[in-house]
Amino acid sequence: MTVDLTPDPAAAGLAAQTAQFVRDVVLPMEAEYKGVVPSDAVRAELQRAAKDRGVFAPHVSAAYGGHGLDMRGRAAVFEEAGYSLLGPLALNIAAPDEGNMHMLEAIATREQKERYLRPLAGGDIRSCFAMTEPAPGAGSDPSALTTRAVRVDGGWQIDGRKWFITGADGAAFAICMARTSGEPGDAGGATMFLVEADNPGMEIVRHIETLDESLYGGHAELVFDGCVVADDAVLGEVDLGFRYAQVRLGPARMTHCMRWLGIARRAQDIAVARAADRHVFGSRLAELGMVQQMIADNEIDIAASRGLILQACWELDQGRSAAQSTAIAKTFCAEAIWRVVDRSVQICGSLGISGDVLLGRFLREVRPFRIYDGPSETHRWAIARRVVRRHDKACAR
Template identity: 60%
Template sequence: MAIDLTYEPEVQTLIEKTRNFTRDYVVPLEDRYLGNIADAGGDELRITMQADAKRAGVFAPHAPVEFGGHGLNMSDRAPVFEEAGYSLFGPIALNLAAPDEGNVHMLAHIASPMQREQFLAPLARGELRSAFAMTEPAPGAGSDPSALTTKAVRAEGGWKISGHKWLITGADGAGFFIIMARTSGQPGNRGGATMFLAPADSAGIEVGRHIGTLDKAMIGGHCEVFFDNLFVPDENVLGAVDEGFSYAQVRLGPARMTHVMRWLGAARRAHDIAVLRVAQRAGFGSKLGDLGMVQKMVADNEIDIAATRALLTNACFLLDRGSEAGNETSIAKTYGAEAVFRIVDRAIQMCGGIGVSDDLPLARLSREVRPFRVYDGPSEVHRWAIAKRAVGQAKRAVNNNVHATSQAHA
């Protein structure tokens, strides 16, 4: 049976509108401020760009229609997000940047009707930002979420949360937090976590220092956050108590794919710049693009772009069918994160000295995409998970064959 990879007319129109809006309006803003969202005005610029995105009809392609979005599924999001990602500021302008995009996705699937109105609706409409507070300093939760140390204990009418989080993206200026805290068990236990919703102005929440990182285009920084006897009423428990790790999968798999979508757009921009330059730049008796070593880099970039898209398409297809697609999203995330960095790095190499200067965006694109090999699970952790599944499947097959053989001989 043939697989149809075409998009419905309305999706194709949205792709084209997003491409034009990003390249004509957002890219010049990014270039003016060298990709530093804080220097560009932070939330003030976000509000302006999002108002213009609404007028252009490209705002919130992923958000539920009832809250002003386009309601696209994962497969249809891919080309739209890629076009938005062509500029580092594009995802912010369309309200599909991390962590807000992932939080919209999760709230749309899990939140109660009251939570949808209080938290999802204003987030989807761009009236506020959000933060997802899970990562902790060692020995707390990081690549291994089961190490979670932040605790939530029962109180009259709700819970009290205490703990220390860090590297919390978007924390400075967030309107509310989604907090992962341990409600049962001990650090190292696979279960026992619960997600809580808390307005940022709640007593007991303190946003600490910005932790300096390579990337400068994620609004609100990557911050330390402290919770000190933060009271959260029962109605702000997101999902069921002790099921937080399970619910997190609703967010993490799709969020990994939307990261790939956005940063693939950034990598394509780097590649486009490099190819145009080597097609025009003369050296060694010909255009640089006619030299074999340069052609190899161009071809390798084309291959990495196509392969990343193919893996992304497969993973999104499965997610849209209701599968957790754990293996497929790990494969697409790992390959995509590394491919995106290779693409940008080759683009810099093709452009030579100007490639590492501020005259082109390549150097800042390199800084932005490098952390993706760590964000949303380091490549090594995903490789471990992929291998563990493959070896486990082989072990089960061996055991089943042994059992079948013994039954036949009985």
Template identity: 55%
Template sequence: MTPSPLPQRTAMTTPDLPPELAELRERTRRFIRETVVDAEPVPGGRLDQATRDRLQAAAKEAGVFAPLVPKEYGGQGLAIEHWSPILQEAGYSPIGPVALNCMAPDEGNMHMLNLIATEEQKKHYLAPLAAGDVRSCFGMTEPHPGAGSDPAALRTTAVRTDGGWIIDGHKRFTSGAVGAAFCIVMARTPAVDGSPEGATMFLVDLTNPGIRVGEAIHTVDRSIDGGHPHLYIENCFVPDDAVLGEVGLGFRYAQVRLGPARLTHCMRWLGLARRAHDIALDRAAKRELFGGPIDSLGLAQHLIAESVIDIETSDAIISKTAALLHSDPKAGSAMSSVAKVHCSEAIHRVIDRAVQICGGDGVSDGLPLAQYLNEVRPFRIYDGSNETHRWAIARRASAGRRATVRAGERYLGDAVVGRDGGA
């Protein structure tokens, strides 16, 4: 007999899902709630390797492992427009994406490797990463004045030498680097053999003597395996076949990676916001104050309603952006900035309201809500600060309006004068 769907007060409204995707979502939902939630570390703790391995093996057995990875590499092969329902279910637990092998930075690296790596590179790097046998990291962020929110400030360099390249640089916030098997390193390269001057991506094994994982950067989030340490790259030789894609096109490839990666962060964290909201709803229904349950009080109802609005608007903008990334990647990448800013702030608001509804317990380790706040707060900085995205959004809006005016549409910047002479 087919089991009945699990209840979820903040259930996603996706009635048009293909049957096989709806079934995968239901399997994922059950796996997270029945297997993963009980394995969560205490608030503020980290997932140990043995539990990680056990959960990933169980995810493979349940047929929910690696949802974004092509089937030829053991994944579920989902198209980007179908990622959100599954990743939101995975994100309902902070360790769910790790259990399903769809956590940053591996998820973004697998997506990019699948699109631009050679067959030999896919065999050597993508296959073990997709299987969960190894982890990876992405080396772009640098200490000031190097690349951060502005990738054009990239200072790490790679120069040609006999049979390959010599890379020198210093990265930081290299998420996942501790224990990773390899890093995708972004480095500035000169114009070589007809290739343009710009940036190039290199696949660098972390066993290479020219690259070293340095001191840890202690951040408030705990979900990403391998932390966010410094990475030192000194006289690091890599062969020609370490180039990922084409020389000089690294910034273009970064957009291939970063647009979808921003959106998958939104999806995972929205799942966690749903979890926080459910915790708050449970508390509001069971606890009494002033002679009745908390959820009968107007102030609590306002908080609950605002959270529902933030969840639903986030869900909608994620769906629109995913559809654009599928049909028009350039427009989708631009819209991913809008999604990233909106969702990172809305998700934080939802979890913060849940803390408020739960009162003193919300800021204690008796509930996981305070840790959820710590997990999602960095998202307003990671993948480009929200201020930088707002700057880019405004520039695109202004440029787009100028283009339509030049094409003949009426200019509305001046005051419109009425027939009576009033503005």
């Protein structure tokens, strides 16, 4: 079977438009706000500009106002948007909204799509995905889920605690994962619920201070205390939440990789410009062997990351689970992107750790990627298990 990793002409054209939009509109605003969007008014301004340029919502189907790109097409566009910390928010492809849109379009009922997906795709509202819990609850092991939902008259009552919920502050609704059968540690028994922000049973109890700051709405701790929702708040089918989560998690891991790859390219561009301009020890910095090695290693990490992303995206576009390829790509990209930004800081020296360029912020933003959406260690464990199972199966023939 021929593996085609190239985006179609429409996607390639949209990627070029996005690159120009980021340079014309987004980078100046990023410089003004030091990489952090300060208000919803600024978010709305960025998104209006993206709509005016025709690059808004590249991932959503045309029925909901988007361009309907497949995963390979998204890879090209998302990387260009990710060249700035503010680019993904401008295009409405930032986490967690982008992943929630993908899942709602695949799973939600027609009524749920009109109520939640359409305004979310249009940038009129934001959302969050409430799965992670404080220890010993669900984290890198989702089966440890402790938040519970029980049937009550006319619906369900949810009780539990969630933490590190990205984008919760200001979100119009949460997609909450709760256990509806079984016990913590069981592989199944989870259900997704759509919970609106004005539900008195859901409360943000604190904002968590974190290393990163660019994900809009921050990271919050939520409490569900007697949170009652109607039967039509169930997303998908009861007890199949873990299965539905895979619809979101594999593609969302890849879109994280795409966006951060854009920042890796940006860091490399800053470092190369500095190395080409800075003169030390009688020559340009770029002519020193150790600096050349760092520049070359950055290029290798960027190219390898892009190749792994495209391989995984091709498998997803073919309708495969792509569990192994997405795990490999996520693990490699999270570490390679960190290496690229770290080397870029080193090449730039004191400039790199100053506020005159954003490399220091990039370093803080990309470091958590080695933890969220599955720590590197968890992915390595899963990758190795699949390899051993493949070996055992081959030996049993």
